[in-house]
Amino acid sequence: MIEKLQNNNIEISNQxxxxxxxxxxxxxxxxxxxDFPPLKRPLESYLKSDNMFFGYLENTxxxxxxxxxxxxxxxxINSLVVTPKFFRRGIAKKLLEFIFNRFDSELFIVETGVNNxxxxxxxxxxxxxxxxxxxxxxxxxxxxxxxxxxx
Numbered sequence: 001m002i003e004k005l006q007n008n009n010i011e012i013s014n015q016x017x018x019x020x021x022x023x024x025x026x027x028x029x030x031x032x033x034x035d036f037p038p039l040k041r042p043l044e045s046y047l048k049s050d051n052m053f054f055g056y057l058e059n060t061x062x063x064x065x066x067x068x069x070x071x072x073x074x075x076x077i078n079s080l081v082v083t084p085k086f087f088r089r090g091i092a093k094k095l096l097e098f099i100f101n102r103f104d105s106e107l108f109i110v111e112t113g114v115n116n117x118x119x120x121x122x123x124x125x126x127x128x129x130x131x132x133x134x135x136x137x138x139x140x141x142x143x144x145x146x147x148x149x150x151x
Contacts, residue, residue: 003055003057004052005054013046014043019064020079020081022083022084023081023082025039031113033138036138037138049067051068052069053066054099054102064091066095067079067080068099070103073106074105074107075099075105076108077096087118092119093125096122107146107147110145110146111144112143114133114142120145128145
């Protein structure tokens with residue numbers, strides 16, 4: 001089940017923060033880095049964020065989260081994380097498909113680390129096209145994907 005998360009609630013934000021920390025710890029290892037900015041994101045940034053958070057619940061446990069920003073027919077997928085014990089169950093795909101159906105966007109964009117193979121393969125499988133790659137100031141090679149909807 002997927003539902004909108006009320007990130008301005010401290011208990012919900014704590015749960016969001018926890019899932020992000022678990023997932024991004026694994027991603028940092030995939031990217032072979034110890035300086036991974038998403039791991040430094042403070043609880044307050046979830047509480048005060050104007051972005052929308054949707055959670056995938058497995059029974060009552062928060063198994064995955066997608067964070068999106070919708071503006072001018074463009075949906076920016078800021079974050080997509082899954083609790084490690086729920087990896088390889090199609091949760092990220094279900095969250096993405098939910099967003100495709102929920103938002104009337106002509107363009108969906110997302111970025112990740114080039115070496116995050118599970119994410120890059122999923123995005124390609126769901127119709128995202130690589131737009132560009134670049135090196136960050138903290139030593140991670142990133143990739144930008146977009147998925148255009150031809151209306």
